Amino acid sequence: MNKKASSPVFIYDEEEIAYKFNEDHPFNQDRLTMTVDLLRKAGALPDRAIRKPRPATDNELLRVHSQAYIDAVKGLSCPVPEERFVQAASxxxxxxxxxxxxxxxxxxxxxxxxxxxxxxDLVMSGAAPHALHLGGGLHHALQSKGAGFCVYNDASAAIAHAQETYGAKVLYVDTDVHHGDGVQWTFYADPLVCTLSIHETGKFLFPGTGAVNERGEGDAFGTNINIPVEPYTEDDSWLECFSEVLTATIARFQPDIIISQHGCDAHALDPLAHVHCSMRVYKAMPELIHALAHQWCAGRWVALGGGGYDIWRVVPRAWSLLWLVMSEQAHLDQLEAQPQLALPQTWLDAWQSKSPVHLPATWLDPVEDWAPIPRREAIAEKNRHTKELAMMYLK
Structure with missing residues (x-):
């Protein structure tokens, strides 16, 4: 690192909410606005922590996307695209x-x-120890194809930038409930990028990939790690799998930087998946990544957003907890002492009238009130077997 890092940074521009397909699409960027508002009303996001993004250049996009694909995206971006681009869209x-x-x-x-x-750039240059970009995490886009709500793959582009500009070995950690396929396939044969994805099994969920036996190819065999968990997986089983595999992976790979993707759609309330985690996961998971970043790569950690489709009850809390952990806020000590710590009333007052559902009043979920999942032990045992398979080449 070139100079001593100061405080974590929060990459944000209100213009990012313009990444929006249509009014009825589940990818609703109100979730980003609500998260920033929650952090500000909680007193956890001072203006000095915020940095604006800048557009990627075509050369930066070309590291992970084809020229033909970029040309097609540009052509289809016109208010009235030419017919040749419309014909090529599929x-x-x-x-x-x-x-x-x-x-x-x-x-x-x-x-x-x-x-x-x-x-x-901020983290690898030493200008900041950690950086969070919640507008990012578009992990499904492939070299020449958009998919899964993702046009360009910012996660892949960030990894490629860390490699090309800084010569970094990168550990990519994907906690979205959907497999991080775009990033996996981009670096599948690259031994200097290790990808780890924990997700609902592709037997039941888009994109249908992410099996344990997808391990990389050539010299990169063993640097691609998947943990496909069962539907209705709960906190303890999810955290057991994630913690053991990630801890073993980072010790084996020893990266220069962690780049993590934080889709929060493994929550029980998410409408597009079947995993049954609570907000506890979204506090414990970044706490582990944070600790491992300091243990193994001098604290260098970039975190991105991702999926999350209960925009009212889940995403603002989950993403806010990520920033609270990354920036080591006093709220964390308060949560340890008071697990049912209340959300700011000013935030609840601002958003409840807009929400079609009753907003939760606390940072964490009252899981003791949730109905128990049938077959809990069988699900946990199946996940434990999957975890052992995932760790086969890490021991």
Whole structure:
């Protein structure tokens, strides 16, 4: 590191909410606005912590995307695209219900990519120990195809930037309930990038990949690690799998930086998946990443956003907890002493009238009131077996 790091930074620009497909799409960027508002009302996000993203250049996009794909995205970004681009949209995955093209998508997605690259620059240069970019985490986009609500893959571009600019070995950790396929396939044969994804098994959920036996190829065999957990997995089993595999992985790989993706759709209330975790996971998981970053790579940690489709009850709390951990806020001590610590009343007052559901009043969930999951032990045992398979080449 070139100079002593100061405080963690929060990459954010209100313009990022323009990454929006249509009014009915589940990828709703109100979740980002609500998260920033919650952190500000909690007194946890001072203006001095915020840095604006800048657009990624075409050369930065070309590290992970083809020229033909970038040209197609640009062409389809026009208010009225030329017919040749409209005809080609299906070839590039940009005409589906999940990932439909929209006006201005190149410029706004290039800014999302640039935000994640900015986070890498701040951390790798030593200007900040950690950086969070919640607008990022678009992990499904492939070299020449958009998919799963993702146009450009900012996570892959950030990893490629860390490699090319700083010569860094990168550990990528993906906690979204959907497999981090775009990042996996981009670096599947690269021994200097290790990808670890914990997700609901692809037997039941998009994108259908992420099996334990997808381990990398050539010299990179063993540097691709998947933990596909069962539907209705709960906190203890999820954390057991994640903690043991990540701890073994980082000790084996010894990266220069951790880049993590924080989709929060493994929560029980998320409408698009079947994992049954509570907010406890979204505090414990970044706490482990934070500790391991300091143990193994001088604290260098970049965190990105990702999925999360209960935008009212889940995403603002989960993403706020990530920042509370990253920036070591006093709220964490209060949560240890008072697990049912209340959310700021001013935030609840601001958003309850807009919400179609009753907002939770506390940072963590009252899991003792939740109905128990049938087959809990059988699910945990199946996940334990999967965990052992995932760790086969880590011992």
């Amino acid at each position: 070839r590039f995955g940009l005409d589906t219900d999940d990932t439909p093209y929209f006006a201005g998508m190149h410029d706004i997605t290039a800014e999302v990519v640039g935000g994640s690259i900015t986070a890498v």
